[in-house]
Ligand SMILES: Nc1ncnc2c1ncn2[C@@H]1O[C@H](COP(=O)(O)OP(=O)(O)OP(=O)(O)O)[C@@H](O)[C@H]1O
């Protein structure tokens with residue numbers, strides 16, 4: 001494996017506990033992501049995409065069963081309940097969660113939530129932190145920043161909170177950015193804009209980006225590679241153009257055709 005590998009996942013299996021039984025959600029996933037590369041995970045609802053993201057970030061439920069290997073910049077990730085591990089992941093990985101409200105604290109000003117991690121991990125000083133938070137909020141297109149950055153998430157719209165979550169995810173200048181339906185609350189124009197910015201930062205910072213999305217147009221614009229997930233497995237993978245234009249699996253073909261027909265994808 002080349003030295004610029006950001007993420008290497010080998011035979012990852014995750015099962016959730018349901019009563020006395022375990023229900024498999026990932027059945028042996030392997031994937032690699034390089035610095036400066038964006039890969040998209042697409043596929044059926046309940047296929048295991050968010051589970052994979054949570055396994056990487058280390059926020060699966062404590063009673064989930066996890067087997068296999070996840071390496072970040074060549075270092076094997078250990079148990080996420082170990083404080084040193086949490087710190088390492090917090091510094092290296094930025095994530096935008098599928099539900100921004102579940103991640104943001106409703107009773108803490110948004111600027112503070114953007115500043116928190118980098119003050120700790122990147123040694124931003126208290127004096128410079130507000131300016132740097134303002135810059136990040138500008139990067140992700142939050143409107144009326146001056147007036148609104150000390151407001152609370154409960155005063156924001158879903159789209160505004162999603163932008164705050166983006167700013168917080170980018171704040172530590174992560175090696176790996178994980179985006180789980182990260183533009184679901186944004187209109188198409190805002191999606192394009194934030195997509196262009198992340199594409200720029202991907203190259204500038206040589207960040208690995210893992211995009212999880214049902215928005216195939218966004219995927220077509222941003223991802224270098226596409227992986228199709230179904231029932232806990234990757235059933236098809238390849239360069240974005242190849243997978244979307246000439247899918248090999250019946251399931252992928254049907255998904256692309258449906259998106260083309262309803263107009264949510266143009267190739
Ligand atoms: N915390 C949990 N406890 C028990 N089962 C879970 C939990 N989270 C997810 N699952 C189950 O794991 C499977 C995969 O779910 P996951 O959320 O990873 O799918 P997904 O691909 O992200 O779907 P979507 O596209 O709808 O977001 C599903 O069967 C789901 O019911």
Ligand SMILES: [Mg+2]
Pocket residue numbers: 049050051098
């Ligand atoms: Mg999901």
